[in-house]
Amino acid sequence: MSVATASAEPGVAQPLPVKRLLSLDTLRGFDMFWIMGAEDVFHVIAKMTGWGWALFLADQFTHPEWNGFRAYDLIFPLFIFMAGVSTPFSLGSRLEKGDAKAALAKKVVTRGVVLVILGIIYNNGLFEKPWHELRFGSVLGRIGLAGMFAQLIYLYAGDKGRYYAFFGILLGYWALLTLVPVPGCGAGVLTMECSLPGYIDRLLMPGHLYKTVHDPEGLLSTLPAICNALLGIYAGTLLRKDGRSVSQEKKTTRLLVLGAAFVAAGWLWDFVFPINKNLWTSSFMLVTGGLSLLLLAVFYWIIDVKGYHKWTFFFTVIGMNSILIYLAGEFIDFEYAAKFFFGGLVGFLSQEWLKAALLMTGVLAVKWAFLYFMYKKKTFLRV
Incomplete structure (x- = not known):
């Protein structure tokens, strides 16, 4: 991990920044904007006013208890997808310059391990808990592992190999969860207590699990998350192609068509293999992957094709230091x-919901100002 000033091109295996795709940095910033706490504004308004539109949006910024899908479920897999999109721009350019695959693979693995360690620290602090009380599964860990394996596949497999890996993982994961029996439960019982990923987590993961009998960032459920990154690699490879071989319009169309097809396939698969973020089911992967393609297509078309980019700065500042702002909340009291x-302005307001909403907006403003300061200093946290 390093804090580095901006350079001429992205660091190896590092998802930020990718200068040739302003749309990617903008989309990443848009994704992180909600993780920074933008959803809290809607939760506060909904709780204190009971307005219908606010209740609907606040509900969309929560996760289903088990099966199902809400907008908030897209934030995490979208970030993994975008790490995949940047891969052809970072690793691909190094390969073309003649860098050895082994050296690149070493850096890829190192980054994956560092993200796992940072995730453990984020969950547990530094040396604050005994070993058996630590939670080892984490968001950063899943990003690190999914991205690492996808990038290794990118390095050592051609296009066909990546397609085989993508569909093989999705179908194989479906077979595992529906055909392999769990002691005391049988096969194909996809509840928190009886699912195969939960059983594997209880059997193999050290420390404690987030939900006692199951960890949503566990071991086995990391497999389909690799496919989110592989899908991002496909998108990045397409967007990196010379405009003379594939026009920008065709690139956008391919992303839109494939995205819509994946969303439809995921919802159809839901009938036999429920969409479930906790298990990261194959149907969940297809829905989130399809929506990620659609979002990337829209951002790419608006920003990189049509050239409407004046509005992007707000999100780009966030996107170029996304890991930093994710970690900073644990160490800085924003x-x-x-x-x-x-505080003084809040005191002039009479309505409690306005006070709470303004305070939440103030937290966002302070976080953005912090990132803007780092941006002006050209200082970015790289792993």
């Missing part, structure tokens, strides 16, 4: 700073 800067 709410304290927000109260310091906005």
Whole structure:
């Protein structure tokens, strides 16, 4: 891990920044905007007013208890997808320059391991808990592992090999979860207590699991997440092609058509293999992967094809330091700073929901100002 100033091209296996695709940095910033706490504004308004539109949006910014899908479920897999999109721009350019695959693979593995370690620290702090109380599964760990395996496949497999890996993982994961029996439960019982991923987590993962009998960032359920990154690699490979071989319009159309097809296939698969984020089922992967393709197509068309990019700066500042802002919340009290800067203004408001919403907006503003300062200093956290 390093804090580096901006360079001429992206670091190896590093998902930010990719200068040739402003749309990717913007989309990443848009994704992280909600993780930074933008959803809290809707939750506060919904809780304190009971307005129908606010309740609907607040509900979309929650996760289903088990099966099902809401907009909030897309944020995590979209980030993994975007790490895949950047791969052909970073690793691909190095391969074309003659860099050895072994050296690149070493850097890929190192980055994956570092993200796993950062995820453990994010969950548990530094040396604050005994070994048996640590939670080892994490969001950063899944990003690291899924991206690592996808990038290794990119390095050592051709296009056909990646397609075989993609569909093989999805179908193989479906077969595992529906055909392999779990002691005391049998085969194909996809509940929290009886699913095969939960059983594997209880059997093999050290420390404690997030949901006691199951960890949503567990071992086996990392497999289909690799496919989110592989799909991103497909998209990045397409977008990196010379415009003379594939026009920008055709690139956009292919992303839109494939995205719509994947979303439809995922919802059809839901009838026999439920869409479930906790298990990261193959149907969940197809729906989130399809939506990721659609979002990328829209951002690419608006920003890189049509050239409407003046509005992107707000999100680009976030997207170029996405890992930093994700980690910073554990070590910096942004709410304290927000109260310091906005507390006086809050005091002039009479309605409680306005006070709470303004404070949440103030937290977002402070976080963005922090990222803007890092951006102006050309300082980016790279792994």
